[in-house]
Amino acid sequence: QVxxxxxxxxxxxxGASVKISCRASxxxxxxxxxxxxRQAPGQGLEWIGGVGPMSGETRSAPKLQGRVTMTxxxxxxxxxxxxxxxxxxxxxxxxxxxxxxxxxxxxxDSWGQGTLVTVSS
Amino acid sequence: xxxxxxxxxxSVSPGGTVTLxxxxxxxxxxxxxxxxxxxxxxxxxxxxxxxxxxxxxxxTPGRFSGSLLGGKAALTxxxxxxxxxxxxxxxxxxxxxxxxxxxxxxxxxxx
Numbered sequence: 723q724v725x726x727x728x729x730x731x732x733x734x735x736x737g738a739s740v741k742i743s744c745r746a747s748x749x750x751x752x753x754x755x756x757x758x759x760r761q762a763p764g765q766g767l768e769w770i771g772g773v774g775p776m777s778g779e780t781r782s783a784p785k786l787q788g789r790v791t792m793t794x795x796x797x798x799x800x801x802x803x804x805x806x807x808x809x810x811x812x813x814x815x816x817x818x819x820x821x822x823x824x825x826x827x828x829x830x831d832s833w834g835q836g837t838l839v840t841v842s843s
Numbered sequence: 844x845x846x847x848x849x850x851x852x853x854s855v856s857p858g859g860t861v862t863l864x865x866x867x868x869x870x871x872x873x874x875x876x877x878x879x880x881x882x883x884x885x886x887x888x889x890x891x892x893x894x895x896x897x898x899x900x901x902x903t904p905g906r907f908s909g910s911l912l913g914g915k916a917a918l919t920x921x922x923x924x925x926x927x928x929x930x931x932x933x934x935x936x937x938x939x940x941x942x943x944x945x946x947x948x949x950x951x952x953x954x
Contacts, residue, residue, distance in 0.1 A: 757943070767881075767889065767932050767945040784940050817888060828877035828936055829894035836888050 724748060724820050726756075728834040734841050739806040742837045744818030746799040751776065755821040756801040757830070758792060760814040768814075772821070773801055808841045815839075845869055847935050849946040854954050855923045863949045864915040865933035871914035877936040878916035880909060883948075884929045892931075893918060920951075928953040 725747035734740050744756060757772035771782030773792040782790045791804045801818060816839055820832040846868040855861040865878060872878060878896050881889035891900050893909035896916065906922045916933055933946040 759945070766948040767883075767934075769934070769941075769943040769945055781942055819889075826874070827895055828879070829898065830879045830881070830891050830934065831894070831900060833888045833891070 724754070724832050726818050726820055726832050726834040728816075728818060728837045731838040732840070734808050734839065735843055736809055736841055738808050738841075739804055740808060740839050741802055741804040742816050742818075742839070744801040744803070744834050746775075746801070746820070749799060753822060753824050755823060756792075756794070757819045757821055758790075758803045758816065759819060760816045761836075762811075762814040765814075767817075770803065770816075775799075775801070805839075808839075810841050813839065813841045845937055845941060845944050847933065847944045847946040849931075849933060849949045851947070852950045852952065854952040855920070856954055857923055857925055859923050860919065860921045861923060861951065862912070863918045863920075863931055863933075863951070864912065865917070865935065865946050866915045867935055867937075869937065872911060872916045872935060874911075875936070876916065878909065878911075879934040880907075880916075880918045881932045881934070882927075882929045883932065889932060923953055925953050927951060 727745045729743040755774050758770040773780045773794050775794045780792050789806050793802045815836040817836050818834040822829045848866045880893040883889040892903050897909040908919050910917045931949045
């Protein structure tokens with residue numbers, strides 16, 4: 723199981739961007755995908771997107787396409803999620819989560835501790 | 844837009860059994876939906892419980908089990924403990940432009 727450690731809380735003004743990091747405890751491997759999800763105050767979880775460290779493939783939720791960028795830095799086993807043109811609706815705890823996949827398996831087996839992003843003027 | 848529906852809330856007595864379900868607006872949940880279940884307690888990150896319908900993680904207590912039931916994914920908790928009071932989320936795979944969708948969550952209360 724890979725341990726995931728996220729960057730600390732952040733506050734941004736409307737219209738700005740935020741970039742959150744998610745460091746994996748060891749080298750990732752083929753068949754591993756890092757997802758991002760968020761949870762607005764008092765609300766449920768929302769899938770944002772993800773990046774495949776080995777494949778470089780990225781996917782994002784249609785409602786956030788054009789505003790979200792997900793990347794992976796292999797030199798430090800760290801994933802990044804950048805969200806631009808922030809509004810107050812983007813205030814949430816953002817999580818990274820690891821998925822191990824292979825034929826007939828898609829297993830979410832680790833989560834970061836969460837990063838609170840507050841958007842306020 | 845694909846919607847995944849869970850019971851908003853359920854209650855159960857200690858020692859009892861409760862089943863939470865997870866339905867898809869596109870039709871029956873199948874093995875190809877790769878249902879994953881998570882437990883979340885207040886102020887904490889979600890904890891993975893079940894993957895791929897019924898596979899427990901090494902840390903998942905044996906009283907938690909997953910299945911497909913009547914076209915839905917299901918999470919059954921047998922012999923409920925007070926510490927099982929939490930929010931439970933399912934996650935389904937759809938592929939395409941929106942490959943993963945979370946359910947709205949079920950708040951489980953242990954009375």
